[in-house]
Amino acid sequence: MAETINKPTIVILISGRGSNMVSILDAINAGKLPATVAAVISNRPNAAGIKVAQQANIPTAVIDHKSYNSRELFDQAMAKEIDKHSPNLIVLAGFMRILTTEFVEHFSGRLINIHPALLPNFKGLNTHQRAIDAGEKEHGASVHMVTPELDGGPVVLQARVPVLENDTAETLAARVLKQEHKLYPAAIKKLIEDTGN
Numbered sequence: 315m316a317e318t319i320n321k322p323t324i325v326i327l328i329s330g331r332g333s334n335m336v337s338i339l340d341a342i343n344a345g346k347l348p349a350t351v352a353a354v355i356s357n358r359p360n361a362a363g364i365k366v367a368q369q370a371n372i373p374t375a376v377i378d379h380k381s382y383n384s385r386e387l388f389d390q391a392m393a394k395e396i397d398k399h400s401p402n403l404i405v406l407a408g409f410m411r412i413l414t415t416e417f418v419e420h421f422s423g424r425l426i427n428i429h430p431a432l433l434p435n436f437k438g439l440n441t442h443q444r445a446i447d448a449g450e451k452e453h454g455a456s457v458h459m460v461t462p463e464l465d466g467g468p469v470v471l472q473a474r475v476p477v478l479e480n481d482t483a484e485t486l487a488a489r490v491l492k493q494e495h496k497l498y499p500a501a502i503k504k505l506i507e508d509t510g511n
């Protein structure tokens with residue numbers, strides 16, 4: 315009897331172009347990442363990544379945060395939509411919302427994010443300009459478990475790039491983003507292998 319391998323189920327949350335989502339879909343389609351994307355969900359109706367997911371025949375949903383009177387109500391609606399798929403992993407990919415402790419604890423151990431810096435350095439926003447201003451010679455990206463502390467969870471995998479003499483935030487961000495697109499699929503694969511699901 316051929317062994318039926320149940321691939322882990324992923325739900326991807328986006329807010330914008332979704333370039334990290336595309337790199338995950340490409341890795342799956344290339345047979346490099348043994349997983350299934352059950353849905354792509356955005357908090358912004360006009361997120362370009364939603365159209366890309368639809369063109370790839372991936373189920374999509376929009377939970378517009380502007381339609382909710384509080385962060386808690388938005389997070390509850392988002393959690394309800396995610397739970398429809400019972401995912402093994404919820405992947406934040408350019409998802410630009412601060413999540414409530416209740417949401418994070420509801421998905422504890424299954425929630426990951428990609429942050430454009432070498433955590434624990436440069437948590438928060440504007441990481442590339444801050445790295446340049448601090449005179450860093452190296453910068454990069456981190457995939458980490460999401461905990462209630464912003465950008466504070468355990469790091470799963472990192473990618474490093476040099477900071478060049480004449481770098482601007484834009485040139486450095488472009489170099490980091492290129493590495494993110496390799497890092498995220500590799501980090502998800504590592505998690506699947508480490509947790510065996």
Ligand code: GRF
Binds near residue numbers: 332408409428
């Ligand atoms: C990326 O720089 C990522 O590090 C951050 O959001 C940015 C946009 O990601 N989390 P994407 O192109 O929408 O995937």
